[in-house]
Amino acid sequence: MTPSSASAASSSSSWFSGIVRGRSVKTPAGSGSGSISNPSAASEGFPGSRKNQMRGVLFKYGPKSVQVAFKTGDFNQQVIFIGGLTDGLLATEYLEPLSISLEKERWSLVQPLLSSSYIGYGTSSLQQDSFELDQLIGYLINKENSEGVVLLGHSTGCQDIVHYMRTSFACSRAVRGVILQSPVSDREYRATLPETASMIDLAATMIKEGKELELMPKEANPDAPITAYRYHSLCAYMGDDDMFSSDLSEDQLRLRLGHLSNTPCQIIFSMADEYVPEYVDKKALVDRLCRAMGGAEKVEIEYGNHALSNRVGEAVQAIVDFVKREGPKGWDDPWH
Known part of the structure; x- marks a missing residue:
């Protein structure tokens, strides 16, 4: 951020309030935000913090009990992290x-809980996640005077972002950039499991019988209860979650991802991702994904695993570099 844009970020009225203040973001009476802090200590080379401890504010952004988010930094621009299954x-x-690193650039990091967080993913959907993400962005606009956000997806969180950016929700216009970290195919990974084929058939039958919201047998997904719809969405060819599979044609990828061509995008791909089957040519796949998104920036992390826990520094550097380039650059910029 330049000094002038940082000054604009401190203005008392949000650039987006004209649209969103007509839409209510309901919050239960008496709810508010609470501060969570940790003792200062030096660890992992980051002064003032202990590993896996963060100082910030916990707040409610919607009426459901699960709809809380944790924010570090107190700035008018935010990176929103959307995790994957079980996250x-x-x-x-x-x-x-x-x-x-974001605080040094005057950006906040927001980690929301959605209805699909932890073991809730099996009974949720991309549409539900998108609705709740819109509520979160609306809260940031109305309560934090946000000047725009960058969406950072990890794993299946990438599907949430792709779906959200296809919606006509008003707050999607506040998204200034998109980062997809480890956008991989749940379908191709699950196809390596022996029970998947028969369970896809069962899910398809249940959907035809109008039982799409009923639960699948436990063996279909031992980690969490899952509906026939969500199982089919994740595991079936061209299911709603099937966005990054290597066997999709160029036209199919453009159909799924092409709407992102109007938004600055970055793909961070782990070249040793354990959830990508060995037969997949990772370099070719990430090139195809970038083309389908209209020329997204490509960052290949050699030897990186799915969560980049073995390449933390490279992950942070790539994300911060993108945010500094593509974030809000002025009061009127989001409209042009």
């Missing part, structure tokens, strides 16, 4: 050092 707060090891 919640502090989902990846790069989040703590990322929050410190």
Whole structure:
């Protein structure tokens, strides 16, 4: 951020309030935000913090009890982290050092809990996640005078972001950039498991019988209860979650991802991702994904695992570099 844009960020009225203040973001009476802090200590080379501890504010952004978010930094521009299946707060090891690096650039890091967080993913959907993400951004605009956000997705959180950016939700216009970290195919990974084929058939049958919201047998997904719809979405060819599979054609990828061509995008791909089957040519896949998104920036992390826990420094550097370049640059910029 330049000094002039930082000054604009401190203005008392949000550039987006004209649209959103007509839409209510309901919050239960008496709810508010609470401060969570940690003792100061030096660890992992980051002064003032202990590993996997962060100082910030916990706040409610919607009416459901699960709809809380944790924010580090107190700035008018935010990076929103959307985790993958089973993820919640502090989902990846790069989040703590990322929050410190973002604060130096006058950006806040926001980690929301959605209805799909932890074991809730099996009974939720991309549409539900998108609705709650819109509520969160609306809160940041109305309560924090946000001047725009960058969405950072990890794993299946990338699907949430792609879906959200396709919606007509008003707050999607506040998104100034998109980062997809480890956008991989749940379908291709699950196809390596022996029970998947028969369970896809069962899910398809249940959906045809109008039972899409009923639960699948436990053996379909031992980690969490899962509906026939969400199982089919994650595991079936061209299911709603099937966005990054290597066997999709160029036209199919453009159909799924092409709407992102109007938004600055970055793909951070782990070249040793354990959730990508060995037969997949990772370099070719990430090139195809970038083309389908209209020329997204490509960052290949050699030897990086799925969560980049073994390449934390490279992950943080790539994210911060992108945010500094593509974030809000002025009061009127989001409209042009």
